[in-house]
Amino acid sequence: MRKLSKTTYNNLITYGIIILAYILVQILLATGSLSSLMEGLLVPLCTYVILAVSLNLTVGILGELSLGHAGFMCVGAFASAFFSVNMQGVIPSDGLRFFLALVVGAAAAGIFGLLIGIPVLRLRGDYLAIVTLAFGEIIKNVINALYVGRDAAGFHFSMKDTASLNMAEDGQVILKGPQGITGTPGDSTFTVGVILVLITVFIVLNLTHSRAGRAIMAIRDNRIAAESVGINITKYKMMAFSISAALAGVAGVLYAHNLSSLTATSKNFGYNQSIMILVFVVLGGMGNIRGSIIAAVILTLLPELIRGVGDYRMLIYSIVLIVMMIFNWSPKIRAWREAHPLFRRGKRGEEA
Amino acid sequence: MKKAVSMFLALALMAASLTACGSADGGAGDSSSEGVAGETFFIGGIGPETGNNSQYGLAVRNGAQIAVDEINEAGGINGYKIAYDFQDDEGTAEKAVNAYNALKDWGMQILMGAVTTEPTVAVAAETVEDGMLQITPSGSSLDCVQYDNAFQVCFTDPNQGIESAKYIGDAGLAQKVAVIYNSSDSYSSGIAEAFIAEAENQPFEIVSSEAFTNDTSTDFTVQLQKSREAGADMVFLPIYYQEASLILQQADDMGYDPLFCGGDGMDGILGVDNFDTSLAEGLILLTPFIADAEDELTQNFVSEYQERFDEIPNQFAADAYDAIYIIKAAIEQADVTPDMSTEEIGTALIAAMTEITVDGLTGEGMTWEAGGTVNKTPRAVKIVDGAYQAM
Numbered sequence: 147m148r149k150l151s152k153t154t155y156n157n158l159i160t161y162g163i164i165i166l167a168y169i170l171v172q173i174l175l176a177t178g179s180l181s182s183l184m185e186g187l188l189v190p191l192c193t194y195v196i197l198a199v200s201l202n203l204t205v206g207i208l209g210e211l212s213l214g215h216a217g218f219m220c221v222g223a224f225a226s227a228f229f230s231v232n233m234q235g236v237i238p239s240d241g242l243r244f245f246l247a248l249v250v251g252a253a254a255a256g257i258f259g260l261l262i263g264i265p266v267l268r269l270r271g272d273y274l275a276i277v278t279l280a281f282g283e284i285i286k287n288v289i290n291a292l293y294v295g296r297d298a299a300g301f302h303f304s305m306k307d308t309a310s311l312n313m314a315e316d317g318q319v320i321l322k323g324p325q326g327i328t329g330t331p332g333d334s335t336f337t338v339g340v341i342l343v344l345i346t347v348f349i350v351l352n353l354t355h356s357r358a359g360r361a362i363m364a365i366r367d368n369r370i371a372a373e374s375v376g377i378n379i380t381k382y383k384m385m386a387f388s389i390s391a392a393l394a395g396v397a398g399v400l401y402a403h404n405l406s407s408l409t410a411t412s413k414n415f416g417y418n419q420s421i422m423i424l425v426f427v428v429l430g431g432m433g434n435i436r437g438s439i440i441a442a443v444i445l446t447l448l449p450e451l452i453r454g455v456g457d458y459r460m461l462i463y464s465i466v467l468i469v470m471m472i473f474n475w476s477p478k479i480r481a482w483r484e485a486h487p488l489f490r491r492g493k494r495g496e497e498a
Numbered sequence: 499m500k501k502a503v504s505m506f507l508a509l510a511l512m513a514a515s516l517t518a519c520g521s522a523d524g525g526a527g528d529s530s531s532e533g534v535a536g537e538t539f540f541i542g543g544i545g546p547e548t549g550n551n552s553q554y555g556l557a558v559r560n561g562a563q564i565a566v567d568e569i570n571e572a573g574g575i576n577g578y579k580i581a582y583d584f585q586d587d588e589g590t591a592e593k594a595v596n597a598y599n600a601l602k603d604w605g606m607q608i609l610m611g612a613v614t615t616e617p618t619v620a621v622a623a624e625t626v627e628d629g630m631l632q633i634t635p636s637g638s639s640l641d642c643v644q645y646d647n648a649f650q651v652c653f654t655d656p657n658q659g660i661e662s663a664k665y666i667g668d669a670g671l672a673q674k675v676a677v678i679y680n681s682s683d684s685y686s687s688g689i690a691e692a693f694i695a696e697a698e699n700q701p702f703e704i705v706s707s708e709a710f711t712n713d714t715s716t717d718f719t720v721q722l723q724k725s726r727e728a729g730a731d732m733v734f735l736p737i738y739y740q741e742a743s744l745i746l747q748q749a750d751d752m753g754y755d756p757l758f759c760g761g762d763g764m765d766g767i768l769g770v771d772n773f774d775t776s777l778a779e780g781l782i783l784l785t786p787f788i789a790d791a792e793d794e795l796t797q798n799f800v801s802e803y804q805e806r807f808d809e810i811p812n813q814f815a816a817d818a819y820d821a822i823y824i825i826k827a828a829i830e831q832a833d834v835t836p837d838m839s840t841e842e843i844g845t846a847l848i849a850a851m852t853e854i855t856v857d858g859l860t861g862e863g864m865t866w867e868a869g870g871t872v873n874k875t876p877r878a879v880k881i882v883d884g885a886y887q888a889m
Contacts, residue, residue: 186599190592290682290711307691325684328619328641405591406623407641409616409684412712413549413590453585453600460548 157351160436161344168340183450189404191446192339193397196346198426198442199435200393203350205424206433207359208386209366211275214262215394216419217282218255220410222395223402224289224321226251227330230403231320232296234331244333248342248399255395258285259388267383270369282420289410294321326409327402334404342400343439346393350435353389362386429471444470533581535605536837540581541566541825542601543818544611544621546589551614554814558613558635559584560807561815564799565822575829578836580822581605587612591620598624607840608847610635610821613814615684618642629841631848633824635817639684643870647848650872651817651824651860652786655688658761659736660696661876662689662784667700669889671782672732672757674705676725678718678745680737681709689736689761705730710741718745722754732757739767746777762786765813768884781881786860787816788879788886796859813860820858827854 150158171188174180197219204212226247237243266277293304297317304310308319321327353359361382364372373379402408412418426445430437449463473479533540543562545555566582569575583604587594594617598609609625609632612618618637625632626645634642635651638658643650653661666672675697679690690707697704705728708721722745725733733749733756735742742764749755757780760767764783768775789800789810799819803811825847832850834843856864861874879886 182599182602183596184599186595190596287682287711287713307687307694309691309695322684324682324687325639325641326616328644332623401592405595405620407591407616407619409591411590411616413588414592450596450600453597457547459586 153355156436157355160347160351160439163436164340164343164347164439168336171336183453187447187450188336189334189339189400191443192336192343193400193404194423194426194442194446195343195439196397196400197394197423198430198438199343199346199350200390200397201423202427202430202433202435202438203353203386203390203393205427206431206438207350207354207366208362208383208390210267210383210387211271212278212387212390213275213417213420213424214278214280214282214285215390215423216415216417217278217285218259218391218394219398219401219419220282220285220289220415221258222251222255222398223408223415224327224398224410225254225395226399227327227402227408228294228320230331230333231327231329240331240333243331244338244403247333247403248396251395251399251402252392253395255398256388256392259391260384262391263384263387267380267387279417279420282415282417286410286412286415289321289326290324292321293319293323295319324409326407328407330402330406330408332403332406334400339400342396346396347435347439349389349393353386354435358382358385425467429467429474431474533579533605538579538581539575539829539836540583540605540607541822542598542604542606542609542611543582543584544587544594544597544601544609544617545584545613546617547584547586549588551589553812554636555586555589555613557812557814558611558818560803561811561818562610562635562822564802564806565819569822569826575826576833576835587617589614589617591616593617594621595624602628606630607836607843608825609633610818610825612637615639615642618648619644622648629844631825631828631844631851633821635821636814639688646868646870647844649824649851649866649870651821651858651864652762652813652872653874653876654871655685656692657871658784658876659689659692659694662734662736662759662761663693663696663700665784665876665878666732666734666759667697667702670701671759672702672730674728674730675702675732675734676706676708676728676730676756677704677734678708678710678721678725678737679735680711680715680741682711682713683737685763686737690734693734693736702732715741716744718748719752721745722749722752725756726752726754730756732759735760735764737761738763739765739770743767743770743773743778746781747773750777757782759783762813768881769810775881775884778881779883782878782889783881784876784878785813786874786876787813788877788888790886795857799859816859820856820860820864823858824851824854824856824864827856 201215204210229250230243230247233243262281266274291305293308293311295302295311295313295317297314302311302313308322361377364377365379365382426442427438430441452459452462455462543559545558546552547555566580570579583601585597585600587597594612598621609630611634612621613636615637618634619641622632622645626647632648638652638655640654642648677690680686694704694707706724708724735758742760759782762785765785767778800811803815828847828850831854832846834846851866852868858864864872864874866872878889880889
């Protein structure tokens, strides 16, 4: 048998952790020892892991700050929910419909990523952050102003209200502006979520370790040097950015099909959410996929597990977040950890 | 090393979550009362305790707490005490489902919630699967009661719009009406849409309909200017009182003085900080609850609420108080006991909901349709000398 390279070994550990977690949860589910709260959190956990891993592609590997990741998630969520609600009676098989919804969501978000990328990726650094931030807000507001209905004559659109859709009596309003889309089928399951997480991790890890990935990282590390050896900067930037957007769209599909009501509020698709995903990436380590997964899981679980403390929940959550950030990244504490025997053991296996 | 720390944190967390699984009924929050499974009714509440809508969630939590304490002091429902726990949903659908699952772990049998519309719709999809009775004190869109197991204490948005239009038409209050509403809020746009549709059957016309969003809810001069240019003698504001107070202020600044009229979200306008309440003189609002009403029930509730929480209760608190008494009435009607399964209790209570009649703070002789909507008469009040006066 061929000897495994260090990267392959490292990647296998990442896949192993995900599969182990999946098996552990399945055992707990089968024995009925998982609380309803944990059971309900399984799909959101997958959603946030996918978001964190996909944003890591833009932030950690491409080295560009994107603050509009929730916007791509929003595109994927609404495109797929719209598709599923329309197709509910047409495609009888739930599995096929959900698969197509995933394709629709990923494609819609990917196309938006491409469209945003064309003008923006010629810019550098802060400009990209600002434009992506604006994009996320625009998407949210456009969806809040959009009314779409369907009757025998086809689709009706309006930017004003449901009355101006002029629909026939039997018409059904699908997207109701700020009230969003209701009645999305609950197709998301933990198994599908884990498969999507594995696919996402597979795509990102393989891209990183491919020829294209090395070009992308070369752009991150030294743009001028990369350009001078003939790397097509715009092409590789676009590639990373639109793949990242499409994967965020997949997370959006998972999110939309987990809840029966989907609305675009600043809480779920606003810049707060984008920053939250960025926090997962930063806490887990830029460019570190396994770190993103662990950080996303911990930070999603934390506020739910401390429900017991009541009124102080959000306060404690923020404090824990600050402490974790300092513990992981403060230079002084890192130096202290290097010296401390308890933490020294893991040093050998440390990743780049 | 990073790995070691991450591993450590992950392990600690896993240990914490596993222990949380083991002690399901020990994980209740601070607002819960002690309960023994089989001998106590477990009523859960969901609403925003943090975030933008926290004032509504806290009002619901407190209002329901008063009702629970009153019932427990008086000996409970058919001799069974109530255990009550309220969980935070931050006003989002996603967290509301988490809160619902946390309450299920606690042992919840009946749900009073959620407070805002989107969380209510999301939770309703879960309760219908579990066959649980859900009574929302203030989730007002029609989607909140799309399933048979969900019932409302408040009016639905379309009903409120229709009732308002009828009231204005019947009383002949205006000929030309302008509407200013929040298009990013489902409550506001729901009322506005129904109001505009119903206006066609009424003796007044809609001369302008202008929207704003949560992101532009500070400057209303453009909308007011358009209303004035259209010659409106009444401005209908189906919005919450914070924005309404700004509109009244800005209308006064530009010397525009039409009649203003609002829905139940307007309740609370007299309590806004730094707001000159003389600007609200003559404001008409349709609200199910008036804090300074003369009847004994309201007065007791208001004084109790003020004593315990140091503020005047708004209609959300009153809706929640009523919701608990509605649950009590349904339990008495269906004659269920706490040792039955959640689904058995749910089925019996859902059938009982259409048979009961409840006199509460927010209306007398409230009855429910099988569809989940409430039948009660709206009350119109006018602000005179800084206080509500029934019309």
